[in-house]
Amino acid sequence: MSSFLYQEAKKKILDIIASGEFKPNSKIWNERVFAQKLGYTRSTIKNAINSLVEDNILEKRRGDGTYLVNENVNNSFEIGDDSPNSFTQLVKINRQEVVNRVESFKLIYDNKDLAIIFDDKYSDFYELIRTRIVDNTVVAVQKSYIPFSLFEDAHRYDFSNMSLYDYMDFKNHKPTKFETRIEARPISDNQFVEDTIKLDKSKYAYLLFLEYRGFSDKKEMVEYTKSWYNPDFISYKIKVKR
Secondary structure, three states: OEOOHHHHHHHHHHHHHHOOOOOOOOEOOOHHHHHHHHOOOHHHHHHHHHHHHHOOOEEEEOOOEEEEOOOOOOOOEEEEOOOOOOHHHHHHHOOOOEEEEEEEEEEEOOOHHHHHHOOOOOOOEEEEEEEEEEOOEEEEEEEEEEEOOOOOOHHHEOOOOOOHHHHHHHOOOOOOEEEEEEEEEEHHHOHHHHHHOOOOOOOOOEEEEEEEEEEOOOOOEEEEEEEEEOOOOEEEEOOOOO
16 A cells, blocks of 8 residues: 655654644744654655645744644544544544544446536546544544546555545645535434444434535545534534624
């Protein structure tokens, strides 16, 4: 399985953050210091830091340096417009053990329903099913679909250890804008989800469901994802600007 050097550096920087080396809203080391301590070139460190900035883990302040974003540490995880894009990285900052487990990764041919979703531009897709596990509890099930013709070599990569968006960025088709639909879905809506996210049905009847379409800078739809979340762990926050 292939990986990218900056991604290795990115993981090591996250480990340093998770260790408590930097306090929330404090300045982190510069690129030169990270390069010396981790044994990478400054160019690799720069790419790793830029990726963490995109994930809203770090913030660059012009003329001042790079800061760790101030995130509240608690036992739940927020997903929303102003939360980090990477669920895994948010959990790491909260210093809990996270596992991204690939349940299935396969090529789907001539799927008419997916073709319609992608405006009939593609007919063949990769389907990636992952579970997000925190402290041995499944907190999310995610099904992602990407066009085969844009990502033909996706089968070479291990998406339990790397970000799907890092891979899409490498292929110059990373989604930057999203159309999102949110609703409550019955636990029995999907048998695999029901079997995987084991909930007390006397307490819960519904799961939080997100469906979103990802578009590249060229306004090209490159991703369709469905996610189911464990309500014991996940909240959704929307900030409205007026």
